[in-house]
Amino acid sequence: MKREELIKKYIKFFESKDHAKITNASLIPENDPTVLFTTAGMHPLVPFLSGQRHSAGKRLVGLQRCIRTGDIEEVGDTTHHTFFEMLGNWSLGDYEKEDAIKYSFEFLTKVLKIPVERLAVSVFLGDENAPKDTTSAKVWEDLGISKKRIVFLDKKENWWGPAGETGPCGPDTEMFYWKKQEGEVPEEFDSENENWVEIWNDVFMEYVCDFHSYVREVKGPKDIEEKVSTIKSEQVEKSKKRKVDEPEYILAKQKNVDTGMGVERTIAILEGLEDNYLADMWKPIIEKIEMLSEHAYDEDETVTKAMRIVADHIKAAVFIINDCVVPGNTEQGYVLRRLIRRAIRFGRVLGIEDFTTKIADAVYMIYKDYKLDVKKISLELQKEEDKFLKTLEQGLRMFDKHVSRGKNISGKDAFLLFQSYGFPIEILEELALEKGLNVDVRGYEEAFSKHQELSRTSSAGKFKSGLADNSEETTKLHTAAHLLSAALNKILKREDGELIEQRGSNITAERLRFDFSFDRKLTENEVFEIETLINSWMKTGKDVIRKEMSLAEAKKIGAEGIFEDKYSKVDKLSVYIIDNGKISKEICSGPHVESLKVFAGLTFKITKQKSVGSGVRRVRGELLKG
Numbered sequence: 001m002k003r004e005e006l007i008k009k010y011i012k013f014f015e016s017k018d019h020a021k022i023t024n025a026s027l028i029p030e031n032d033p034t035v036l037f038t039t040a041g042m043h044p045l046v047p048f049l050s051g052q053r054h055s056a057g058k059r060l061v062g063l064q065r066c067i068r069t070g071d072i073e074e075v076g077d078t079t080h081h082t083f084f085e086m087l088g089n090w091s092l093g094d095y096e097k098e099d100a101i102k103y104s105f106e107f108l109t110k111v112l113k114i115p116v117e118r119l120a121v122s123v124f125l126g127d128e129n130a131p132k133d134t135t136s137a138k139v140w141e142d143l144g145i146s147k148k149r150i151v152f153l154d155k156k157e158n159w160w161g162p163a164g165e166t167g168p169c170g171p172d173t174e175m176f177y178w179k180k181q182e183g184e185v186p187e188e189f190d191s192e193n194e195n196w197v198e199i200w201n202d203v204f205m206e207y208v209c210d211f212h213s214y215v216r217e218v219k220g221p222k223d224i225e226e227k228v229s230t231i232k233s234e235q236v237e238k239s240k241k242r243k244v245d246e247p248e249y250i251l252a253k254q255k256n257v258d259t260g261m262g263v264e265r266t267i268a269i270l271e272g273l274e275d276n277y278l279a280d281m282w283k284p285i286i287e288k289i290e291m292l293s294e295h296a297y298d299e300d301e302t303v304t305k306a307m308r309i310v311a312d313h314i315k316a317a318v319f320i321i322n323d324c325v326v327p328g329n330t331e332q333g334y335v336l337r338r339l340i341r342r343a344i345r346f347g348r349v350l351g352i353e354d355f356t357t358k359i360a361d362a363v364y365m366i367y368k369d370y371k372l373d374v375k376k377i378s379l380e381l382q383k384e385e386d387k388f389l390k391t392l393e394q395g396l397r398m399f400d401k402h403v404s405r406g407k408n409i410s411g412k413d414a415f416l417l418f419q420s421y422g423f424p425i426e427i428l429e430e431l432a433l434e435k436g437l438n439v440d441v442r443g444y445e446e447a448f449s450k451h452q453e454l455s456r457t458s459s460a461g462k463f464k465s466g467l468a469d470n471s472e473e474t475t476k477l478h479t480a481a482h483l484l485s486a487a488l489n490k491i492l493k494r495e496d497g498e499l500i501e502q503r504g505s506n507i508t509a510e511r512l513r514f515d516f517s518f519d520r521k522l523t524e525n526e527v528f529e530i531e532t533l534i535n536s537w538m539k540t541g542k543d544v545i546r547k548e549m550s551l552a553e554a555k556k557i558g559a560e561g562i563f564e565d566k567y568s569k570v571d572k573l574s575v576y577i578i579d580n581g582k583i584s585k586e587i588c589s590g591p592h593v594e595s596l597k598v599f600a601g602l603t604f605k606i607t608k609q610k611s612v613g614s615g616v617r618r619v620r621g622e623l624l625k626g
Contacts, residue, residue: 001112001270003085003263003281004369007063010087010261013107014061019089022062024370027323028332028504030589036332037067037320041088042258047589048092049168049205049256055548055572058094063087063263065319065370069335072342073426075312076305078275082339083316084264091257097173100202100257101139104175108200112270118178120149120189120196124158124171129249130207133158136173148188157191160203160258168252170206175199177269199269205256207249277308281366285311288362293350306346313343314359314381321377322370324503327384328612338426340384344392345427353389356381395423403435411443418448473509475591476623479544480534480604481505481512482576482592484621485560486584487533488516491526499560503616507590511607511622518617527606538599542579544592548572554587561587601625 011021025044027037038044041064048054064086074080091100108114121140126132137150152158161169176196178185189196268276277286277297286297289310295303320336327337340356347355357378364374395417402409409417409432417423425444432439488500503515522530551573554561559575576592578584593599608620 001267003267003279003366006263006267006270007085007087009111010107011061011063013111014059014089014103017059017103019059019061020056022056022060024063024065027065027067027319028325030505036335037069038064039066039068040064041066041086041260042090044589045090045092045258047591049090049254049258051254052591054092055574058092060090060092061088067316067320067335072338073430076309078277079265080312081264081276081316082312083319084262087261087263087266089257089259093254093256096255096257097133097136097202097204098139100204100259101136101173102143104200104202104259105140105143108175114177114270116144117185119145120151120176120178121145121173122151122153122158122176122189122191123173125152125154127155129155130159130171133171133173136171136204140173146187151189151191153191160201161205162209166209168205168207168256169209169249170204170252172201172203174201179269179272179274181272197265197269199266200261201259203258203260205258206252208252209247209249277311282311284366285315285359285362288359289350289352289355292352292355292358295350303350306349309346310343310350310355310359313339313346314356315363317343317356317381318360318363318372318377319370321380322372324616326380326612326616333612337384340381341388342427344385344388345430354385356385399423399428399431402437406437408432408438409440411440411445411447414439414441414444415447418444471509473623474507475593476598476602477507477509477512477621478588478590479576479578479592479596480538480599480621480623481507481514482578482584482586482588483534483537483604484512484514484530484619485516485586486578487530487537488518490533491529492518492522502560511620513618513620515612515616515618517615519615520617521611522609522617522619527609531604531606534604537578537583538596538602538604540579541595541597541600542583543595545577545580546592547575547577549575551587557581557585559585559587599623 015021025038029035029038029043035043041062042049044064045054045060054060066084066086067082068084069082071080072082075082089100089103108119109116121136123136123140124130124133132152137152140150141147158172158174159169160172161167175198176189176191177199178195179197180195186193264276264279264281267273267279267281271279273279276282286307289307290297293303293307295307297304297307317336317339320332320339325332325336327333327340329337343356344353347353360377360381364372398417399409402413409428414423414425414428417428418425425439425441425448429439429441485500485502492500498517501517503517505515506513549557549572554573554575557575558581573587574589575585575587578596602623603626604621605624606619606621610618612618
């Protein structure tokens with residue numbers, strides 16, 4: 001089965017079950033500062049999983065492109081990918097376990113025509129936080145899955161979330177396929193047997209983790225009832241007595257279903273492939289690398305691994321650049337730079353140079369259904385490859401000096417290699433490991449932190465705090481970002497006459513970060529005028545109204561918004577209107593205040609500005625008391 005066929009079948013099946021198709025969101029989270037990239041289909045749906053009404057309804061289906069960077073070093077085997085596509089169906093407080101499982105079973109056995117004899121499932125064993133999931137096991141058994149093919153596993157295996165320290169979570173049930181074609185399928189399911197491959201996962205978000213933190217935030221029983229339902233008074237009293245750092249799991253007010261089926265893995269399973277990179281969404285890229293390098297993919301282990309890494313990293317880079325990220329030394333830009341330079345490093349193993357744009361051509365061919373900005377992507381790839389190659393040879397010579405002396409690499413020297421020759425620490429570690437040397441990573445990080453702000457946690461693509469924060473402070477800053485966008489267009493005038501466009505944002509409880517299209521540094525006077533205008537608006541106390549409308553209607557009233565293609569196939573979307581549109585009209589799915597009155601006693605201040613790429617500026621802003 002081909003990629004396009006699987007996607008079409010999945011969407012069509014769930015549309016027949018009254019699910020509304022939702023559009024593919026950007027890889028750069030619009031309203032979630034806790035992750036660098038969209039890592040799952042549920043990330044763009046966080047506000048709706050938390051109770052906000054979705055304009056498309058309570059049943060959703062879609063395909064989401066994702067980036068996961070926590071295990072970049074694992075890329076090179078048969079299954080790990082930095083970029084991947086995830087099919088998913090969601091219930092926002094509608095159907096629960098029984099229907100979710102029945103839909104999964106029907107799609108696998110009736111649509112994909114997988115024999116039930118090749119399927120097995122795992123369900124949650126239960127612990128002190130949540131009971132054994134006998135409900136799911138009973139549904140599977142009624143559908144024809146043998147008891148010997150149903151296993152109960154602990155929280156490590158069959159529990160999802162929370163993504164950070166707090167948030168929605170719950171038990172899941174995973175579906176497995178026996179991939180070995182020859183011989184009989186075992187009567188019993190052994191989750192440790194590598195021939196049983198996970199093909200799908202249904203997550204039941206029935207709980208919220210860390211209830212005692214809610215108790216600390218609220219004022220009384222009424223507020224508690226508004227935050228969490230079905231909590232008995234004795235549970236509340238018990239929570240008040242718990243230690244601050246002791247997690248608790250409570251029943252969620254809105255129980256959701258979140259499912260995930262990876263396109264790459266499913267295609268490999270259905271095609272009987274032991275290697276994902278032989279599937280149709282990889283094969284043209286591998287063939288292009290074979291042609292450029294004059295090596296065969298299966299020539300030897302070193303060549304095969306290098307080809308997988310080059311293919312994976314260039315594909316991921318193409319999609320990251322397409323979503324308005326350019327190579328840099330912080331956050332998403334750092335991850336992108338690391339991917340491109342690691343691809344170049346393994347391209348050298350294959351004996352190829354000046355190749356990134358050529359391999360990107362194969363990516364464009366595979367993903368014709370996406371609106372990829374070929375010109376922009378190719379330009380950024382070529383610029384980064386040229387920049388890296390200019391300094392790579394010098395860096396390698398310096399590295400070879402250490403090798404010849406048999407000396408480990410100090411933190412100071414590691415930082416010098418990065419600063420002067422563009423060696424990311426991860427690549428240096430790989431090179432050193434190959435030569436039997438160690439790198440003083442801690443010393444490198446200390447040197448690096450003195451030079452600029454970057455953490456290894458950021459490069460892993462996830463912050464500690466979990467999913468998107470909808471606290472009062474964060475909500476205020478979301479609305480302040482709309483005021484900032486409006487003020488920029490009032491005060492600044494682009495030479496080409498175009499509007500100042502938002503290119504991204506990142507909002508926490510402490511500050512907002514806002515990227516916009518502008519080609520120079522703001523003057524002190526411009527900063528003062530922008531701040532003054534925003535603060536004058538906040539003092540008006542005007543209402544902030546949320547309206548649902550089509551994209552065409554939003555355009556008609558002059559609403560602004562980023563990533564327009566994100567909304568192009570959505571029937572209804574949210575538009576936030578401030579002061580009847582006199583101040584701002586903007587498409588957004590984030591949390592917002594209901595009135596500017598909440599800003600009483602607060603002042604907006606721009607604390608920093610910088611360039612983050614050609615024609616793109618970044619400002620940071622805070623709400624200060626007084």
